[in-house]
Amino acid sequence: MITLDAIEIQKIIPHRYPMLLVDRILELEPMKRAVGVKNITMNELQFLGHFPGEPIMPGVLLIEAMAQVGGVAMLYPEENRGKIAVFGKIDNVRFRRQVVPGDQVITTTEVVKIRGNMGVIHCEGKVDGQVACECDCTFAIMDPKNS
Template sequence: MNDMPSTLESADIARILKALPHRYPFLMVDRVTGMRADEFAIGIKNVTANEPQFMGHFPDNPVFPGVLMIEGMAQTAGVLCICSGATGDTVKSVFFLTVDKAKFRKQVTPGDTIEYHMTKIARKKMMWWYRGEARVQGALVAEAEVGAMIVNA
């Protein structure tokens, strides 16, 4: 019998910081909403002009790097796995296994809010695979499939 909760609702920044080891400037998710067990969640990232990546990417035309959107997808999935209770009660670390089928469709700039829509594809022991779609105002800006392993810290 599966005793994981079917709906977790959301994780605010305090809960995210408890779940993930990432900190500024590499924390790419501000809130996670719509959490359903380890199946689905939406990570929220508010893109602001004062973030350090914009000093070099690009000074006169700030564009949020695609690789950081992939990282935001992975962090959202990590919060989902850890907060769902699927990993047990001990502190865990999340490590990337794979990134597949990554596509970048539109630029993201300061002032945008990225939504990382993460849907579980598969799970095997302590490894998960998710399909992610990054959206800004409903428009698809990036997509990828990511895999991660959760291990004891």
């Protein structure tokens, strides 16, 4: 089983601080599935305003964090290195609990379908074994515009 730390993740997906939202990949089967970790810490910029005195991880950032785990699975193969995975659509989103500083989100992504450069991944993020969020992300694998 392939595992990756934050430095290795940055060799695969283009995200950087403050938008790199996956800290470690625990399991990776390229083009099939990935399990990743996002540690939620109070010093993240979004908690300055969401919400003062009662910090909650914004749902859109939670979805982005989960999608980045799937992006690692899709961009890991050598033929996809240097490319980007961009959202086409997000379906079946369910938020089941709040995510707050101190939580650790364990995301499991499964590739549901691939056709050409398009695909669908199912994402499920859990905190302490409870589902916090799940969704289906449609994406396209593309060359960056500046290449």
